[in-house]
Amino acid sequence: MSRNALIRLLETFFGRPWLYLIPLALAIGLAVVTVNNSQDEFKSGGVVSVNSDTLLSNLSDVSIDAPFTFETPAGVTSRRINDLLGSTGFAFTVAKEAGLVDALDSGIITLDEVRTQVTAAPVGDSLVSITATTADPEASFRLANATIDSFINLVVDDAVEQSRTAAEFYEDLAGGYQTALDAASNNFDQFVRENDSPLIGERPIDELNEIERLTAAEGFAQDQYANALAKAEDARLVAEQTRLDIDQRVNLVDAPEQPFAAEPDLRKMVLTVLLLVTVGLIGVVALVALAAAFDRSVRDRAGLEARLALPILGSVPIDRQASRRRRPRSQRNEKVAV
Amino acid sequence: MKLRRIRAEKDPAISVATDELELPPISSPIASASRYLSAQLGRSDGLPSRLAFTSAISGEGVSFVSMAFAATLAHDTRRRVGLVQLNWWNQNAERKGLSDVILRGAQIEDVVLDTSDSCLAVIPSGYANGLDRAILARDGTLDKFLNVLEDQYDHLILDLPAVLLTSDSVVLADLTDALALVVRHGVTSYDQVEEAVRQLGEDRISGIILNQEQSRIPRIIRRRLGL
Numbered sequence: 082m083s084r085n086a087l088i089r090l091l092e093t094f095f096g097r098p099w100l101y102l103i104p105l106a107l108a109i110g111l112a113v114v115t116v117n118n119s120q121d122e123f124k125s126g127g128v129v130s131v132n133s134d135t136l137l138s139n140l141s142d143v144s145i146d147a148p149f150t151f152e153t154p155a156g157v158t159s160r161r162i163n164d165l166l167g168s169t170g171f172a173f174t175v176a177k178e179a180g181l182v183d184a185l186d187s188g189i190i191t192l193d194e195v196r197t198q199v200t201a202a203p204v205g206d207s208l209v210s211i212t213a214t215t216a217d218p219e220a221s222f223r224l225a226n227a228t229i230d231s232f233i234n235l236v237v238d239d240a241v242e243q244s245r246t247a248a249e250f251y252e253d254l255a256g257g258y259q260t261a262l263d264a265a266s267n268n269f270d271q272f273v274r275e276n277d278s279p280l281i282g283e284r285p286i287d288e289l290n291e292i293e294r295l296t297a298a299e300g301f302a303q304d305q306y307a308n309a310l311a312k313a314e315d316a317r318l319v320a321e322q323t324r325l326d327i328d329q330r331v332n333l334v335d336a337p338e339q340p341f342a343a344e345p346d347l348r349k350m351v352l353t354v355l356l357l358v359t360v361g362l363i364g365v366v367a368l369v370a371l372a373a374a375f376d377r378s379v380r381d382r383a384g385l386e387a388r389l390a391l392p393i394l395g396s397v398p399i400d401r402q403a404s405r406r407r408r409p410r411s412q413r414n415e416k417v418a419v
Numbered sequence: 420m421k422l423r424r425i426r427a428e429k430d431p432a433i434s435v436a437t438d439e440l441e442l443p444p445i446s447s448p449i450a451s452a453s454r455y456l457s458a459q460l461g462r463s464d465g466l467p468s469r470l471a472f473t474s475a476i477s478g479e480g481v482s483f484v485s486m487a488f489a490a491t492l493a494h495d496t497r498r499r500v501g502l503v504q505l506n507w508w509n510q511n512a513e514r515k516g517l518s519d520v521i522l523r524g525a526q527i528e529d530v531v532l533d534t535s536d537s538c539l540a541v542i543p544s545g546y547a548n549g550l551d552r553a554i555l556a557r558d559g560t561l562d563k564f565l566n567v568l569e570d571q572y573d574h575l576i577l578d579l580p581a582v583l584l585t586s587d588s589v590v591l592a593d594l595t596d597a598l599a600l601v602v603r604h605g606v607t608s609y610d611q612v613e614e615a616v617r618q619l620g621e622d623r624i625s626g627i628i629l630n631q632e633q634s635r636i637p638r639i640i641r642r643r644l645g646l
Contacts, residue, residue, distance in 0.1 A: 088636075088646055095635035096605075377608040385602070385627060388609055389616060394599060394626035395455040397484055398448045399633040 085384050086373075092380045093373040094365075101369050108361025112354045119350070121343030125221035126212035127229050128204060130332035131158045155203035162201035162211065162232055171231065172196055178227030179220070199228050208334060218340045225337035237327050244320035251313035258309050262302035269295040433494050434535065442534065442541075445487045453484075453491035460597060460625060466492075467596035468569055471577035472628070475615035477584050479603040480630040482509060486541075489576040493539035501531075501572035503565070504544040505591055506580045507552045516545025521560050527567070542568070544578075556587035562594050582615040589618055597625045604632040 094101050131154045152160075165171040172192045176185055184190045198221075204210045211232075213224035272295055276288050283289070379385050382393045433445040445453070460466055472485040486502060493500040507518065519525035532541045547555055555561055568575055577595055580588045592598050598619065602612055616624060636646065 084646075087644070091636045091640065091644075091646075092605075092634065095637065377610060378605050379602050379607050379609060379612060379629070380605055382629060385609075385612070385629070389612065389627065390621065391600075391616065391624055392459075392626040394459040394628050395452055396604070396629035396632035397452045397456075397480070397487070399631045400443075400446055400449055400483075 085381060085387065088381050089373050089376075089384070090369055093376060094369045101365055101372070104364025104368060105358070105361035108357040108364065112357040115353055115357070116350050119346075119353075120216045122214050122216060122346055123218035123221045123340040123342075124212055124214045124344050125218070125225040125337045125340050126210055126335075127225055127333060127337040128335040129158075129209050129211065129229060129233075130334050131155055131207055131209055153203060153206040155205060155207050155209050159201040159203045159209045162209070162228070165232065165235070166196050166199055166201075166228075171235065174231045174235075175199065175224065175227045178231050179223040181220070181223075195224070199224055201228075211337075213337075214346075222337055222339040229333070229337070233327075237324055240327060241320040241323045244316050244323060248313050248316035248320060251309050251316060255306055255309035255313055258302060258306035262299065262306045265295065265299040265302040269299050433490050442486060442490070443483075445490050449487050450491045450494075453488045454495065456488060456599070456628060457492055457495075460599065466574060468573065469565065469575045469577060469594065469596045471579050471592060471595035471598045472601055473579035473588050473592065473598065473615075473619075474581050474601040474603070475583050475607050475611040477508065477581040479581065479601045479607060481581070481601045482506065482578050484601050484628060484630055485576050485578040489574075490534075490536065490539055492574060492576070493536050496573075497538055498573035499571065500539050500574045500576060501568055502539065502541045502576045502578065503568065504542065504578045505555075505561075506578050507544050507547040507555070508580045508584060509544075514543050514545065516543035517561075517564070518545035518547040518551060518555060520545075521555060521564060522547070522551055527564075540572070552585070552587055556590045561591075565594060582618050583611060586618075592619055592623060598623055599626055599628050600624050601628045601630050603630045606631075 166175070169192060172195050173185075176182060176190075176192065176195050181190060181195070185192070198215050199211070199213045201209055201211045211225055211228050213221045213228065215221045215224065269292075272291060276284070276291075278284060284292070382396070386393055433450055434442075457466060460470065470488075472481045472488070474481045482504070489500045489502040492498070504516065515525055515530045517530065520527055520530055530542060530545065532543065534541060565575060577591070579591050582588045582600075600612070600615060600619070612627075634641065634646075640646075
């Protein structure tokens with residue numbers, strides 16, 4: 082900013098300082114009203130440990146073998162929770178877990194509000210704090226719990242998804258095999274019923290061959306069915322093992338508790354005041370700049386010299402004594418000799 | 420605060436008012452500014468015998484500046500100074516003046532007003548209507564009259580009307596040796612000043628005087644920023 086422009090801005094401002102401070106005064110007034118009208122907020126939060134290697138890999142997709150990163154497990158996990166809260170599905174799951182579906186349906190609360198009310202933040206390298214802040218202590222408590230539960234369920238579901246899919250696949254396969262086994266057994270029984278064993282002597286060779294074929298078919302179907310059942314069971318076992326593994330490794334350090342008293346959010350108050358004061362200051366600067374831009378009057382020598390190729394011979398200061406001697410208004414219209 | 424009081428006591432105002440002439444006293448800062456102007460205007464060839472003050476628009480304080488300059492010049496140099504008011508747009512209809520001498524045959528001795536300073540005299544403009552003003556400015560009689568006054572006074576300080584108010588001021592400016600344009604701080608716009616300079620002619624103007632200059636920036640801020 083050039084010296085002339087600075088002088089012009091300052092001259093403009095100090096010409097009517099109270100006028101130009103109006104935006105700042107309004108902003109301060111708005112800040113006071115906002116802080117005074119801010120609702121009491123109740124905060125409920127829990128702390129989850131994510132320091133287990135296996136848990137870490139499940140919770141945050143960060144494995145021990147992952148390349149070097151500056152992000153801590155807690156940082157990655159908290160970021161993932163916040164990212165998930167941005168999705169409609171997870172936010173709705175949290176709201177549903179917290180019993181807020183009716184409130185959502187009736188429009189009392191929105192998913193966006195749920196998102197802003199719940200936050201996850203790292204506490205050190207391995208702890209994640211999940212906090213819910215609402216005007217209702219019960220809602221805060223339920224939201225914090227719901228977020229932790231929903232997140233862990235999501236992680237567990239992700240981990241056992243493959244095993245569960247395998248189990249379902251083999252169960253479906255076993256169903257088909259069982260049908261085949263039943264058919265083979267029926268075929269055998271029917272053949273035996275239709276071809277009774279002779280009272281004397283052995284069965285004819287063709288009957289013996291058929292019985293042998295039917296028995297082999299039934300055995301094969303039995304093996305297939307048993308094999309499918311075993312594999313389905315194995316998959317279920319793996320899923321359950323994974324679930325148990327994660328359940329055992331999840332270390333809820335501090336479970337959310339229902340708050341009994343509202344907590345003044347000093348940070349939010351300070352931020353609100355700072356934001357509004359900044360807006361007010363910007364308004365002051367903008368107003369002064371606007372007024373200075375529209376003020377075409379001569380206010381400084383440098384500006385005059387810059388525009389005219391004429392010397393400034395001097396300046397006559399304002400005659401304060403003359404101002405004090407100013408005549409009463411009733412006499413001002415009279416002509417003065419000079 | 421004590422220093423200011425002592426200084427005020429040591430620098431009394433220049434007072435030239437008489438019973439028949441209402442002239443405000445020239446305070447110390449105004450007198451100092453007038454001395455500075457005098458030094459600047461007389462820098463190259465000495466102070467000219469005819470020096471005129473004018474402005475772009477009316478209300479710039481030309482009459483006050485020319486009066487203060489004349490009073491200070493008379494007080495300091497003890498030379499005879501005549502303040503010739505040629506601003507018929509800011510006239511006292513009841514007081515006789517130059518127009519009565521030129522148009523109505525009054526005697527010059529009847530219109531010259533002496534002041535409490537024996538070196539300073541004021542020649543009022545007198546009354547002139549619109550038609551008379553044009554004649555006064557253009558018919559050449561005024562120039563002859565000023566020549567007569569030059570014999571009686573060492574310096575003639577001419578108080579001219581505003582340039583953008585009437586074209587007469589451009590004509591009257593030709594009657595002077597030096598011309599100073601008074602610009603009122605915070606009132607006159609750059610465009611008005613530029614237009615006045617264009618009409619008068621840049622080469623005819625000795626310089627610009629900023630009148631009623633007053634910075635609204637607090638002194639402490641000015642000092643800090645070196646303004």
